[in-house]
Amino acid sequence: MKNLSYILICILIVLTASCAHAADSSYHLTAKKGLLDLRSASIGEDEISFSGEWAFYWQQLLTPDSLEHFKPRYTAFPALWNNTIINGKTLPAKGYATYALTVLLPPDSKPLAINIPDVYSSYRLYVNGKVIAENGKPGRSADDSQPWWSNEMRTIAPGTDTLRIVWQIANFSHAKGGAAQTISIAEKDSVIYRKDQSTAFSFLLTGCLFMGGMFFLGLYIFGRYDKTLLLFSLFCITYSYRIVGADPYSLHTFIQGTPWWITTRLEYLSLYFSEFLFTLYVLNLYPAQASRAVSSVIAVICALFCVSVFVLPAYIFTMLIKVFLGFSLVNMLYTLYVFSSAVRKKMTGSVYSLGGAVILVLVFVYIGLAYIQQFKANEAFVIIGYILFFFLQSLILSYRFAHNLKKAKRVAEKALLAKSQFLSTMSHEIRTPLNAVIGLTHLMLKNDPRKDQEEELKIMLFSANNLLSIVNDILDYNKIEAGKIHFECIETDMHSIVKNIAGGFKTYAEEKGIQLECSTDETLDVTVLADPTRMSQVLTNLVHNAIKFTARGSVKITVAAEQRNTNTITLRFTVKDSGIGIPAEKQRIIFDQFTQADSSTSRSFGGTGLGLSICKSILEKQGVTMQLVSEEGIGTEFYFVQTFPVCKKIAQDKKPVTVSNARPLEGISILLVEDSEFNIVVATRFLQSWGAEIEVAQNGQEALDKFNEAKHQLILMDLHMPVMDGRDATIELRKQGTKVPIIALTASIYADENDKVIACGANDVVIKPFEPESLRNKLLHYLKIAS
Template identity: 45%
Template sequence: MAFLLVVCSNSQGQSLPASPLAVQGVIDLRTIDFEHQTINLDGTWKWYWQSLRKPGDPESRFEYTPLPGLWSKQTWNGKPLPTHGYATYALTVLLPPNAPPLALKIRDAYTSYRVYLNGQELAHSGIPGTSAETTTPFWLTQVKQIPKTDTLQLLIQVANFHHSKGGIYKQLTLGKADHLRFQFNRINALDFFLTGCLFMGGLFFLGLFLFGRHDVSILYFSLFCLLYSYRIVGSDHYSLHSALPTSTSWSLLIHLEYLTLFLGVTVFVLYTYSLYPQDVSKWFVTGLGSISLAFALTTVFFPPTIFSQLITPFLGLMFVYIGYAFYIYWLAARRGRPGAPYSLMSTAVLLLVFLIIILKYFQIAFPEDLILFFGYIGFFFLQSLVLSFRFAFMLRQAKEQAEEGLRAKSEFLSTMSHEIRTPLNAVIGMTHLLLQDNPRSDQKEHLDVMLFSARNLLHIVNDILDFNRIEAGKITFENLPMDPVDILQNVVSAFQTSAREKTLDLRLSIDPTFRTRVSGDPTRLAQVISNLVHNAIKFTEKGRVLVSLKVVSQTEQEITVTIAIDDTGIGIAPDKQELIFNRFTQADSSLTRSYGGTGLGLSICRRILELQNVELCMESQPGTGSRFFFTQTFPKAAPLPEKPPVDELVVENRPVSNDKPLQGISILLVDDNVMNVLLARSVLDRLGATVDVATNGQEAVDMLDSSKHRIVLMDLQMPVMDGYEATRIMRERHETLPIIAITASLAQEVGDRAQLAGLDEILVKPYNPGRLTQIILKHLNLPT
């Protein structure tokens, strides 16, 4: 604090401690080196109360009065003076003959002045008059160059009828012209620069509040910045007034000056409360805010002569406001609130800034303006750090919550998938068995409807799970040798039944120049083609659907092909063509009701292809049809042994053999779901197998007899002991018989754990009896 007072008292205008003072209206500066010094014209001036003297007027009664000084602290004829009135100040200044070009810095006075120098008007701020009607108030700081002479005769008229204070309350400074102009321009530049920073910062935080997170603390801080930005240029040095025409309403400007102070403090109180509501006394903050708001309302509804009297008590209250804020931020920092240390530091800086302002206001010390500038910069920078830290903290929390929500969603969908697939397994499996029992024609029709509906439900579940995996970034791609022609043939075969039901011609066209195998992910390629063909059939009522593969180019290492699906369906309007690739969206909301579906198929196709740097394209005309196609480059793969393509549809729909190929084979079935056990037993009984049932992993471990059982069908999610643990224990006992996982979870979700546990293959529920038969026969090395 001692250092602060030393800096404050010695920094203004580089004045020295031994500066001369005016005595009885004369100040002798003939020994002053103005190259290195500026002088404040303090001391006792001639003073003419209730007189607006002009140069050349005959001498009249005067007294000597200290300047600067308020009228309320002076007397005339020994009597105290009112704040309203008019007067003239006079001073003779003796200058050295060799002084450099000099200038006079004239600050604002309560509330208007006119300055004469050596008989000529030098400057004015407002118009001094003898009544309120003839006086025009205005506040302005000016630097005026003076003529080169050895004696200055200063005459200053001052009038006030509009403010609660009157008189010259700030120093006049005489110094080297270049230095005073530089100092004046620097102060203005700093004020406007700081105002611009605060104003733009306020707009930034306001935008952050409006378009980002609606955190009310950000709103309060933005309002505080916007309000206080006016005070930087609209008070003290009044830099803004220098840029305004002198006809600007002084009443408007002083209302803004006081209103921004009172409202700014009100908003800052609310800002503190919104930052750390757990640490603030609501009643105390309400009281502080109410007082500031009452001051602001007084400013709005009363003239300056009334509300200007509030400034002194309000400055006293400022220490209460800032002290309480300091206490709150200290408490918040102790309790580990986000950003509290920065708040604590910023409040300490603000306390120092307001201490300097009050010292300056009461004429106790005159600090260098750079001190206030950097003080303000430090305060707003630290407060910005508070909000930035808080915003980052909230974003981090939101990110963690979003990630937790994503994990919960994934777990929920995985659980729901399991719960939906489990009963679907019984529905689809039993329906297949009933269809193979030669039902009556009316029964077959009902069973077909049941199977179709169950498959549709399974397709919806698969779409949702696939999209969830893509969004979560869990989708992976294999790089295996494959034959795209086989994949296309299998997809077309699988959808022939659906096409025939709608009397559509579903065809496959293969470029005869395509005679190679390639490396890629056969599962994902089949998924994309299946979705596109399914969509084409769904939205085509008559005509055809054509699936084609055409070679675009090839080298010894790579081949580029275009795979296309053309239909003669309803088509898509040009303005809706991009919309259909959005998730859960179709070209027309009415299509959902007409054609059904989740609207995920095309979105999944596009994302799967995009992850391989391939673009899904579309051409469509309403009422004519659509063409979906993509061009992909595949590395050529080494030829594989030729084998006839496996038609999955034929495998899945193949009736359970009545020849009992599993006659004499004992199978251990491990499943806790009664319906799934019933389905599996029905299928295995038809195959001639003997079935032992365990309802959990522990029972399976206890029941397994390798001399009797030839294969184990193992559910994975069971009470007591799950299928992974049971399989692991069996393998540790050196059991080598095939163990097949039958699970409602996706193969991608359980693949790694299943492999580590020692499972030989995964059959995903719902399964078709034909598929179960095929897997059992394969692992027992029996003919299929």
């Protein structure tokens, strides 16, 4: 706030100095009876104005040769005809006249130049009998006249001691007539410098405003579609024309062929429409502080002024400018009130908005005073004021954009967290009943069902596993998207992985009449350090897709060693099919999430379209690229090449370990902590079939009450339960000094969540739905360690 006060004080000082300079520059030397004697003056860098009493010939367009035939009147110059009284009557704005002045210059003066302002609304200027400048075409009627506005500069020939000026001025188009500013003279270099400086300032500020407007328009289009950004960008773009299209009319110097009726309408329209946009901008910037009714009224009035530019002749709509300036001052005061209210409410960036509004009011008041009092405004002050205003408004919008971006980020993070929590919950809710379905199906298949029942049970088991695969795909993709995927680095036998995958899909392939082949390089005689779970997941997805999209022929899985040294081995994994193939134009999109080659494929073959996306993401996380070769109607080949650290040689006589004892848990007492009746039935049936004695607790507190370390040799602990969950129960058991192995049962597949379970004191985690053999082997492993 202190910085803002300092800026405003500086602006007031500059404003006072500018007004003083404007006033002083008008009264250095004064013409008397059509003569300005500068012979004793020192003409230097400061301009000397030709103001004073000029010879005046109303309703006459005289040339230098014809002046001697007419008797002049003398009148104050510069002055608008609307403010000039002749014979007790105020002159009308429409008409034509000739002004004459003789200027005596000092001898041996430096090279000089005169600065010629625009007039209302056309002129022809003679100096020493020659036409040196012309704006439009002055005539005796509207048909003969052609209006135009531009500021001109002309040099004076060296050695000139007298300037006989004849200035023809005509107006039939504007609400004002005559000259608002006078000619001035100074050193040539100084006049040229000021002219170029004025033009450069105008185009520099215009460029800054236009590019700033385009920048905020880009933020609106590619950002969050904040309407405030759109309104401010349009305001900047619209007002940028006003900088070069209004006094000092820098743009007109370069586009003199454009009709005056177009340029003057653009000048006024840019002013009216800018105020319309700024009003809506203020309303959208602080809607709680601005009155929608008041803002709507102001906007409608601005719109009416805009319409007047199109439907009314220039003489009429230019007459309304004083009304608009008064209205604009009221609007500025209202804007100050809105911004002040925002400051009191401590709204985001409101101090900058208020500071910018105060500066803009000062600039407008200054321009209005220059317009009414007919002095030339200091361009430097006006430009600095505009720059400060637009800078402060840009600052508040940038701050607002950054604030909204941070807010959107927080909302997105909350949404991502909510999504993760939702998927975690749905994982538990879906996988828990699936555990019962898959488990009971396994049990029924072990009970020697009839042949027809066995086929139906296998179909049911396949469908349940397919549903589980879909759930896993969705959860896996969410994990990858959230950056929660972790890779293990353990000893892995690639032969076993490929053979197990081929064995798992053997029945599926046979049902479709497809030959499933498996080939591993004989030179691959070592184990490697890899993540067997993720490798299996990638190959399983590829093989499943290959079988699904192959109606006849074969699917072949190949692992070949491409490069090898003492420490590493590079393997090429290939899954090739003779299926439908993928069109060339679709091959780039099939790795996108939820995408298949076309909608008919999705209807015919089903699936989430996540499998390939997951494979691609898993491999990319390890620095590996999935490759594709396919021809429509011929088949598809997916392959990738990955390098692994070598672990050790594979024993040639290694045989798979089988469990010969049908009841390996004979005499083992297990405390099963589970709240789902279906899962209790499934787990109990399996455990009892392996010979274990089971005691059931349906929540954590009940488990604490029932646990007997002398009796129970192992605890199977579900995590999500009423009264007390599995984590708290595990923590409490470990606090009591229990050394019995605790294996957690969970439906969550998130590694970080399962790591927390281990941190609570559990020995291991079994994910539901579980494979019976996997659960049995894990139980035997921890029972062996405990014994």
